[in-house]
Amino acid sequence: MSELRHKQVGVAGLYDDPSALVRAAVEVRRAGYTRWDCHTPYPVHGLDTAMGIPESPVGGIGLLAGFAGLGTAIGLTGWLSAWHYPIHIGGKPLFSWQAFVPIYFELFVLFAGLTVMGLVFALGRLGRWHSPLHDSGIMPEVTCDRFAIVLEASDPNYSEDAARALLAQTGCRDIRPLIEYEEEDDAFL
Amino acid sequence: MSADTSILKPAPLIEGRITPRELDDAVFAPVESFPTGRWLIAVSVTGAIALLFPICIANTILNGIGTWGVNQPVGWGLAIVNFVFWVGIGHAGTLISAILFLFRQKWRTGIARFAEAMTIFAVFCAMQFPLFHTGRPWLAMFWLIPYPNDQRIYQNFRSPLEWDVFAVGTYGLISFMFWYLGLIPDLATARDRAKHPFRKFVYGLLSVGWSGSNRAWTHYEKAYLMFAGLSTPLVLSVHSIVSFDFAVSVIPGWHTTIFPPYFVAGAIFSGFAMVATLIVILRRMFHLKHIITDNHLDLMNKIVIVTSLMVGYAYAMEFFIAWYGGVAVERYVFMNRAMGPYAWAYWTMVICNVVVPQLLWIRRVRRSVLLMYPIVLLINVGMWFERFVIVITSLHRDYLPSSWGMYIPTWTDIGLFVGSFGIFLTFILLFCRFLPSVSVTEMKAALLHTQSAHGGDHE
Structure with a gap:
């Protein structure tokens, strides 16, 4: 992995428990982040409210x-x-x-x-096959049994240390950098 | 969580405790392992049977519809029998995926995916028959679908046959989208589990970049609910409209108002029997007995017995109304069904659909594969004969005794029927091998509530 050139595009926190994720999502929203998301293996009850996502049209x-x-x-x-x-x-x-x-x-x-x-x-912005979650190796975990909060570096509020501190404060014990490969062609495969 | 309510809870979805990862391992095992000898033998047998279909179609196209047993007065032969039979088979899938979803029946999770796949393959088989019955199927799309044309000729929208085009076409398309929508998150799991780059590429392509993002889930869930809401009236409408093919005509034995509910109940009846028939083999072949449990069979058999009673009621009521209505021809047609030249088909139908399923009242029979299997097999036979009785016996004795005749299917007719079974079973086998036959996504969410695999120590 490391031989490919990559850049960090954010921070991801992984949780084992959906209720911990929901509680953390409330914290992240209160901290004022806008470019962030939760990734879950199945729809988690109450997460929409926690994230402040409006009713789907x-x-x-x-x-x-x-x-x-x-x-x-x-x-x-x-x-x-x-x-x-x-x-x-x-x-x-x-x-x-x-x-x-x-x-x-x-x-x-x-x-x-x-x-x-x-x-x-x-x-739902489907049809975009590329995702930094693949490059970071987080995807196989969130499509199986774990729950992730992803804070993107493009967020105006974002700073690496603050993001890590926020995730740690929500009780997350598995915080990883979100990376994206520079060469995209082989990254997908 | 008080202990008092535990007795009110339904039986567990899954036998024993299982983690989400173990669930993935169990469901994806057939997808990720090399085909077993059993599977290869099964698919070569069904594939060989499926070949009968193109052979008989070639005979039909090269020589014309004269190769079928249809003639005056029986202008609709096995092709229409098979069409109604296959459309009916599909209904269980939509019932399980849509209606049971709206009723929050969690047990549907284990069998929904498989039943939906069955729906799509059954509708595919069903569509072939009217298509080739048009005689020149390569022109059929111009006859069936209203499109702007130079001749300025259009369809008769008052015809039940044109309603069928819209009903079955919509049903096939909606069922496919519903099924695919449910598959997307599971395909993403398949993509992320895949080791080989080619597998990863194919499942990656099919999963359209699904990342489990909650901003996608929120739309996904709403869409799933919408599809369930749309499919529920749709499934009831499709077989109603199929029954209009008969009920809107003036043929004695067809021209009755009981047909739409009677057809829908029969469709669900035959569909559940087919799901039970196939899923027993599936769970044995792919070692999914802890996920598709005896409890599922029990519940399916309960629906079978309910619909069996509805169908039995319809059989009785048809006779009653024929007598009570006092129309001589109608009375004759029904007496002829029970005692005429096709009485064997009628009594096969009654015994298979009404008499034998009564055994399912016994709990031990419902839960025992060995005891229930012959019953559901007989229901499949009986429901095919129901359509045979409806189509053939009504037509062969119409209002004009001078035109009475008999219908004898040719080898092409029978080959098409057997071949359609081959196509159906081959699709089912391929589906089980290449796609997850249980919805792991829904199952994981259901696991969370039933056995609290996560979070037991957090609360």
């Missing part, structure tokens, strides 16, 4: 997209069946909306589902 936007899908379905079926390509069957009304209800429902679900999936990728 995924649900609301997803529902709105569902209604957009409903509108699309009403427009699609109505316009095609009643105006653009009217099919007369047994004298039934052309805009027979009752018969289109299955399509309304399915497009509601489809639009909402696709939007929700897209939002997880966009807001």
Whole structure:
């Protein structure tokens, strides 16, 4: 590891216990950090509140997209069946909306589902394969059974000593530098 | 934590104590080890069976739908039977992953991933049949999907067959996204456990850079809840819409309002039977008996018995309404089902779906693999015959006695059915080998609450 050139981009504190992580997250937020994050193997109850993360808009936007899908379905079926390509069957009304209800429902679900999936990728910032957690060797621990708080050096409040002191004060016994390799090409593999 | 409440707690999710790392080791063992001889033999057998499908499809495409046993009056043969059968199989997966999630049934964690995968493969198999039933499947997408075209010809949105396109298409896509969303954190674990660079690359690619960041988890959790909320009405709608294919027509025996709930209950019934059938083999093959416990089988069998009663009620009610409704043709069709030329199929259905599952009332039967296994196998058979009875017996005796006929499936029909099973089982085997078949992420969170692997000394 050490033969590759790297720079320090922050400090990470690792915890064995999720409740210790939640308590520490409260301390970090109170200390005024803005560019920091917690990494956990599974969603930890109460961590959002501790970190001060606002309610995710995924649900609301997803529902709105569902209604957009409903509108699309009403427009699609109505316009095609009643105006653009009217099919007369047994004298039934052309805009027979009752018969289109299955399509309304399915497009509601489809639009909402696709939007929700897209939002997880966009807001959760997925699709970025590179992470200093890989370079620091912390990733295998947080995807298995440990919990990490990462304080980034780009934070205006950041200073190496203060960050370490803060983590130590929260009871963290495993504090490590967060490093990032200069040459990125081989770092991922 | 007072001792008094302990008796009210459900049975443990996992037998014995297990740490998150041991859980990872157990679940990822089949993913990370070289395929065993057993697995290779199994996959070559199912792969060989799966080959029947392209062979029979080639015969269908080269020679036309005439290679199938369909004709007047039975225009829908085994292809539609298989379509309904496979769509139904998928329903258990969505029920487990969505409805049981909303009801906070923690035990679903052990079997949800596998059942969801089963859903996707079953829907894939189901889609093949109507696609090839169109006769020219390479043109089917132009017929099925409304797209702007020069001919200015569009679909009839009043047709249940067009509803099916939207329902099954949406269902397949949503199920896939739900499944993949659940997989992402587990794929990240697979990536970080991988030793070989190629494995690390593939799992890394699939896990889309997941780092367990809580700023991602917050959206992830909301999205998971949204998918559960969307999938719950979706799963109920899909088989309802499939049942409209029949119920909206005027054929005696099809034109009944009981069809949507009857189909949905039957779908969940057959789906759970299939999950139980396969998961018993899975947990034995991959040594996951402490994670997928007898308790899981017990709970699944309870759902099987409930849905068996619903299906039995529907069978009885169909007969009652045929008599009570007083329509001569309707009465005849139902008498013909029970005593006509296809009576053997009808009674196979009743015995497998209603009579035999009653044994599951006995706790010992529910919890014993040896005793429950023949029952769930028979349910799979019975539910296939249910669709056979619905499709074939109604069509072969319609309103006009001069057009009555019999339906005899050809070898192509049977080959397609057997081949679709081969495809399904091959997918299942590949899934178990390459992806974590239990959601370790959810399991770890559940472990925390049930056995407090962490933090017991901190509190």
